Amino acid sequence: MKKCFFWSVFVFVMGGLCSPAVALPVGIGAFAGLNMPIVQDDAGTGSLYGARVRLAVIPFLAVEPTLTFFNQGDATTEVRGEEYELDGGKSTALGVNVIMGSVGTPVGLRFYNVIGIASHAMKQEGTEDESRLAVSIGPGLEAKLGTQLALNVETRLHMISLEGGGARKNLGLTGGLMYYVGH
Amino acid sequence: MKSKLSKTAMGILLIALMAFVWQCTSWLLSATLQVTYSVEADIFSVEDDVGMVKVDLTEDEDWQEHRDEITGIQRILFSSWVINHSDSTAAAQIYISKRCDIEDADSVKALTDLILDGISVPGNDSIYITPQNSHMYLQEPEVLKEFLLEGEACLYWIAKEVPFTLEIPDSVTIVVDFTYAE
Numbered sequence: 515m516k517k518c519f520f521w522s523v524f525v526f527v528m529g530g531l532c533s534p535a536v537a538l539p540v541g542i543g544a545f546a547g548l549n550m551p552i553v554q555d556d557a558g559t560g561s562l563y564g565a566r567v568r569l570a571v572i573p574f575l576a577v578e579p580t581l582t583f584f585n586q587g588d589a590t591t592e593v594r595g596e597e598y599e600l601d602g603g604k605s606t607a608l609g610v611n612v613i614m615g616s617v618g619t620p621v622g623l624r625f626y627n628v629i630g631i632a633s634h635a636m637k638q639e640g641t642e643d644e645s646r647l648a649v650s651i652g653p654g655l656e657a658k659l660g661t662q663l664a665l666n667v668e669t670r671l672h673m674i675s676l677e678g679g680g681a682r683k684n685l686g687l688t689g690g691l692m693y694y695v696g697h
Numbered sequence: 698m699k700s701k702l703s704k705t706a707m708g709i710l711l712i713a714l715m716a717f718v719w720q721c722t723s724w725l726l727s728a729t730l731q732v733t734y735s736v737e738a739d740i741f742s743v744e745d746d747v748g749m750v751k752v753d754l755t756e757d758e759d760w761q762e763h764r765d766e767i768t769g770i771q772r773i774l775f776s777s778w779v780i781n782h783s784d785s786t787a788a789a790q791i792y793i794s795k796r797c798d799i800e801d802a803d804s805v806k807a808l809t810d811l812i813l814d815g816i817s818v819p820g821n822d823s824i825y826i827t828p829q830n831s832h833m834y835l836q837e838p839e840v841l842k843e844f845l846l847e848g849e850a851c852l853y854w855i856a857k858e859v860p861f862t863l864e865i866p867d868s869v870t871i872v873v874d875f876t877y878a879e
Contacts, residue, residue, distance in 0.1 A: 552728075553728035553729070554728065554729045555728075555729050555730050555731035555874065556729050556731050556771065556772065556874040557729070589731065591731065591733055591828065591872055592733070593733065593735075593776045593828055593870045593872070594735070594776065594867065594870060598827065598828045598829060599829075600774065600828060600829065600872070601829075638771075638772065639829070639832060640772045640773070640774050640831075640832035640835075641771060641772045641832075642838070649717075649721055649724075673721060673724040673725065675724060676727075676768075676769065676771065676876050677769060677771075678768050678769025678770075678876065679723070679727070679768035679769060679876065679878060680723075680724065680727030680728075680729075680768045680769065680876035680877065680878045681724030681725075681727050682729065683724070683725065683727070683728075
């Protein structure tokens with residue numbers, strides 16, 4: 515399983531590097547969507563939203579400082595025959611994404627890959643507030659709506675490390691708008 | 698010289714990248730597990746005969762399934778009725794120990810660890826601690842985590858004031874959020 519994951523990441527990275535290379539302008543955008551826990555008994559589906567700035571480094575590579583607010587849905591548990599909603603928690607993440615592939619091109623529909631690293635300030639009732647490292651990975655698709663405006667959708671796997679080992683895994687499905695300057 | 702340095706830097710970078718991917722793999726294979734454990738026995742607690750209940754998470758099927766994979770505890774919540782049969786207000790406390798044979802309040806205070814405090818119950822009245830507000834009473838979550846990670850422990854109910862007469866109907870329900878990695 516670990517070997518399989520290693521090679522999946524390798525193919526993912528190389529796939530991004532081999533996408534059509536074009537010059538990138540600077541983009542300013544916002545996004546929102548669903549935040550779905552994967553194999554987490556103590557959280558339900560919630561939401562996430564945030565803002566980002568996309569900066570070109572080289573034609574096929576951009577960096578993206580991003581601020582994201584994650585809300586975990588409450589978990590339902592039954593105690594003495596009564597159902598209780600237990601706080602799923604929330605976090606504020608400040609991070610940087612690396613965008614591999616063609617984004618911000620003048621026209622058309624473009625695929626790209628994202629790898630991100632972030633610091634999550636986590637809060638959940640019944641636990642101590644803590645700051646944890648997280649990584650995220652996933653593909654995105656961008657459609658130009660004009661010369662400067664673009665619509666994008668992303669599917670990202672967010673892995674937020676936990677004290678003592680292990681991580682929370684969340685699947686983020688987001689849609690967003692990006693306004694490009696510098697064409 | 699420059700080439701040698703750059704090869705060394707590349708080597709270090711590659712090792713760091715592989716370590717990072719390895720770490721991500723272990724994160725990918727982890728999950729959270731919620732175990733709800735209930736003891737349904739009425740207990741009474743007075744100064745010379747304190748109420749005790751044994752918590753044994755190892756009886757839980759989910760815990761048994763993941764016992765060798767558990768990496769930590771994220772959160773502990775609990776639920777319990779506490780009835781005060783005294784005329785004056787009681788500040789109920791819960792202590793924890795590996796020992797299950799302690800009988801009087803002084804020994805409980807001396808030999809066990811305080812984990813919950815500030816449960817104020819008016820005289821001849823009762824309160825119900827819900828899973829949502831239980832964290833407000835938790836004094837030493839790290840101590841409680843240590844005990845519950847091992848699966849078994851005994852809980853003792855006493856009150857700061859003496860004499861006291863507490864009744865704990867249906868004992869306690871504990872909700873524990875574990876993390877585990879396959």
